[in-house]
Amino acid sequence: MGEKKVFSCPNCGSPNFFGNLRMHVIVVVDGGNKFIKQHKEVENSYRDEEPYGPYECCECGTLYNELND
Numbered sequence: 001m002g003e004k005k006v007f008s009c010p011n012c013g014s015p016n017f018f019g020n021l022r023m024h025v026i027v028v029v030d031g032g033n034k035f036i037k038q039h040k041e042v043e044n045s046y047r048d049e050e051p052y053g054p055y056e057c058c059e060c061g062t063l064y065n066e067l068n069d
Contacts (some may be wrong), residue, residue, distance in 0.1 A: 007067040009055065009057040009059065009060060011060050014057050014060070015041060017055040017056060017057055017058060017067060018055065019052060020052050021049075021051045022049060025038055028038040053067070
């Protein structure tokens with residue numbers, strides 16, 4: 001089996017993009033449901049999904065809805 005082809009920016013050739021990712025983090029709140037602080041146990045955080053766009057090239061700033069050819 002071949003390696004999966006990685007999308008690169010057609011404008012500058014960079015393979016790196018800024019994207020979005022939702023994370024769930026355990027936090028401490030008071031009795032009024034006001035945020036106090038993030039819980040110290042980082043391993044209790046988890047990703048809910050795969051990263052999603054829009055994506056921005058880290059080098060030239062070109063925007064993409066999807067990372068594909």
